[in-house]
Amino acid sequence: MNNYIEKLEFKNILNSISTYCTFFLSKKMSLNINPSKNFDEINSMQTETNDAKRIIEQGDNFSFSAIDESDIFTKEIIENEIININDIYQLNIFLKECNKIKSIFKNSKKSNSLLKYVNGINELNNLIEIIDLSIDENIEIKPSASQKLKKLRKKSLSSYESLNKELNKILNNKNYSNYFQSDSIRYISGRSALELKSEYKNKFKGILHGSSSSNNTSYIEPLTTIDLCNQLNDYQNQIKEEELKILKEISNNIFNSQTNIKENIDLSTNIDLIFAKAKYSKSINGTINLKEKDSHHLKLIQCRHPLLGDSAVPIDIEIDDNETSVVISGPNAGGKTVALKTIGVLSLMSQSGILLPCSPDSKIPIFKDYFVHIGDEQNIDKSESSFSSHISNIIFTLRNCKKGSMVLIDEIVSSTDPDEGLALACAIIDYLSNKNCKTVITTHIKGLVEYGSRKKWCKNYSVNFDLEKNIPTYKLIEGIESNSFAIETSKNLGLPEEIIVNAKKNLSDDYLQYKSLINELNTQREGLKKIKIDLEKKESQFLKKEKVLKEKIQKLDLEKQKILDEHLLEKKKELDNFKKEIKSIRQEINTSEEIKEVKKKIKKIEKTNFTLNGSDTLKYEYRVGDFMQLENISSTAKLIQIKSKNIGIFQIGNSIMELPLSKVLSVVKNYKNKTTTSYNTKIDASDYELDLRGFAVIDVKEILEKFLDNSLLSNEKSCQIYHGIGSRSIENEVHRILKETKFVSKFSAHNDRKGVTVVNFK
Secondary structure (H helix, E strand, C coil), X not given: CCCHHHHCCHHHHHHHHHCCCCCHHHHHHHCCCCCCCCHHHHHHHHHHHHHHHHHHHCCCCCCCCCCCCCHHHCCCCCCCCCCCHHHHHHHHHHHHHHHHHHHHHHCCCCCCCCHHHHCCCCCCHHHHHHXXXXXXXXXXXXXXXXXXXXXXXXXHHHHHHHHHHHHHHHHCCHHHCCCEEEEEEEEECCEEEEEEXXXXXXXXXXXXXXXXXXXXXXXXXXXXXXXXXXXXXXXXXXXHHHHHHHHHHHHHHHHHCHHHXXXXXXXXXXXXXXXXXXXXXXXXXXXXXXCCCCCCCEEEEEECCHHHHHHCCCEEEEECCCCCEEEEECCCCCCHHHHHHHHHHHHHHXXXXXXXXXXXXXXXXXXXXEEEECCCCCCHHHCCCHHHHHHHHHHHHHHHCCCCEEEEECCCCCCCCHHHHHHHHHHHHHHHHHCCCEEEEECCCHHHHHHHHCCCCEEEEEEEEECCCCEEEEEEEEXXXXXXXXXXXXXXXXXXXXXXHHHHHCCCHHHHHHHHHXXXXXXXXXXXXXXXXXXXXXXXXXXXXXXXHHXXXXXXXXXXXXXXXHHHHHHHHHHHHHHHHHHHHHHHCCCHHHHHHHHHHHHHHHHHCCCCCHHHCCCCXXXXXXXXXXXXXXXXXXXXXXXXXXXXXXXXXXXXXXXXXXXXXXXXXXXXXXXXXXXXXXXXXXXXXXXXXXXXXHHHHHHHHHHHHHHHHCCCCEEEEECCCCCCHHXXXXXXXXXXXXXXXXXXXXXXXXXXXXXXXX
């Protein structure tokens, strides 16, 4: 009773796919495709078909069309069985095409879902070589198949030539010139014979092998050629034995490779079917349709019925997760039934791994069952009326449908009293909604349309009608009920004008007013549609302009950044010169008088070589708490205090240092600080100190020298350096550097704190 495959004409789709199959086994398989209900399997099939379509579009292809239908692909091969030479030849073509499939995918750089099939194909090159050496393109065993066969065929040819030479000698003998009907040589049951006139058969020495139907010609083998013919037959028999021996040897090789061959047959059948789906999908401009887990959202966008080709009018229809039903109204021959079939057949195609002729944004859930009521359901054998058959089938649907089922009903309860039909239709659609089925119903019952419009779980659609041209447009429109346009349709079909006029007179005023309102709403809808299109056009233009502006801003930002980078580079060069000056000055310091002189030089350098004031200052807005990358320091620093316009106090590891803000290379965003130690950020002149605990020995020289330089520039009298005790490696490095620094007058261990050195400047 649930013959949805037939009702939705899905077999026609499968027939079309079968024409694209090149292997007879995949052709048979294509006609028996059953839609899957498994989420992973459906998505896998969709991906495979889409990947195959991509390969076809690249120009790569294969074909098993040269292979004839043969038992070798389906039967079990028995040991020592001699396989027919034609079957061996067909198998050889198949194995070569399997290799071609592998080569296509080897050359493909992109990953492909079909690799699981292709990688399983066995390359049986040894078997191919054996067959190629033995069987030629005329499906005959080559003389080179064995040395013995080569010699036998040579001897056979020589024997045949000798026999023919002797027979021609007899034919040309003048003594027998009137004996023969013709100069033809016949071979009858392996014997050579000449066509002799029957009246001379007793005068010619030979063996009679038969005569013509008129008995005018007798076929006689001359006695002189009997031995030659026997010799030829002997060679022929030996050749047959040798050929059978060769075929048996090939057959045994095939038997030994039988498991691998069967794997290749199964895999190639599947691959050929997938490519057939892809070719069909390409012919209908199909797009991939992947399922969403546990989704019940049906959304078809610009969908066309695949059997109608380019002439099909695309439709849009949607039933979201919170909705269960759609009611479609509109004129006869307006496309309601086609819309039903389109929804049904696309769902079947999607669950069968066939790409869909619709927008890639379309969504179709997985349906567990299909219940389709389209066309005449009357059962004459049971003497049922159309209404009884229709209701009987709906009863079957109501008993068997469940959540996840698709129900398609064309012209629900139309063959009965309109009032009672409306009551039944409303009750049925309610029942199906309660069962959480996805239901699409077509109807001319206005009350059902109005009933559906009052339900949150139901949507109304209508097929549109062109009032000016007086023809249906086949477009599906959401939200407004459509007239049936029965009178207009009947007029177009040729109903006499007199009847049309009388029919219009019989329409009630209420109906005419209702119809006028519907037409007015349709006109308003068209107006809104034009406004929507205009707004979408303007939105598109706005987005384009926005894109251009963003590109310009981005370009300006890049130029700005380039200027800043160049300026920063220039300042860094100035800074490097400044460092060199300081370094040379440090080497000159020996006395307090020299220190005073050095300070004067520093002030002079500040004025002439390295000005960070006014317009030359890089205006960065630093904030306390920012993490920063500092010049020549690998560790990330945290700004804990801004001491002045150009000086900041930084926490680097366990150390706190006062450095110029010009040392900042960049601000590190979203930096996760792993240090939990807290510090006193209030540093007085009397507490000028450096904490080197936690630093590597290799970093100490750079940090300490900069600290000492800053001390000199800041006119500090003394400072404290925290280096800890441990292995004393940090302490030794600190003392070594202090000894080499000429403006350090003395240094000594702290009186109260261990691991601290107090430094006094000159």
